[in-house]
Amino acid sequence: MLSMSRKQLADIIAAIFIFLFVYTAMSKLMGFDAIKIRAGFLPALQPYAVFIGVAVPVTELLTVLLLVMKRTRLCGLVVSLVLMGVFTGYIGWMLWLGVALPCTCGGVISRLTWPQHLWLNVGFMLLGIVGIWCYGAGVKSVKI
Numbered sequence: 001m002l003s004m005s006r007k008q009l010a011d012i013i014a015a016i017f018i019f020l021f022v023y024t025a026m027s028k029l030m031g032f033d034a035i036k037i038r039a040g041f042l043p044a045l046q047p048y049a050v051f052i053g054v055a056v057p058v059t060e061l062l063t064v065l066l067l068v069m070k071r072t073r074l075c076g077l078v079v080s081l082v083l084m085g086v087f088t089g090y091i092g093w094m095l096w097l098g099v100a101l102p103c104t105c106g107g108v109i110s111r112l113t114w115p116q117h118l119w120l121n122v123g124f125m126l127l128g129i130v131g132i133w134c135y136g137a138g139v140k141s142v143k144i
Helices: 006-030 032-040 045-069 070-097 107-111 114-137
Strands: 003-005 141-143
Touching: 003 006, 006 045, 006 070, 006 107, 006 114, 045 070, 107 141
Parallel strands: none
Antiparallel strands: 003 141
């Protein structure tokens, strides 16, 4: 059985979030025009399409900076959980409205259905909770 400290597990979870946010932010920035158009499809978001198209990937990259630095890693995990909560809420809203808009995440993730995306995000939220708990709990060992 593999034994590691809770902090090591939190660091692995932080690395997973770093990969996720770098990947999705770069995908969004490379497909910026498509994101503006997709965000504009929903009348409630249309006035904010450009802002959303810039703010989301920038926020993801700022979160990566928090996760990379050891002094701010716990804050980065909290921000990651909040971001995933916001994204999950948006997906839930799409499902509730019954709107069949394409995902603005970019890359492979954009090929998921809304329900698949919802479950993926819930999984990342659970990872965020575990990461925060592990990081806040100190260096006690956990068995995996």
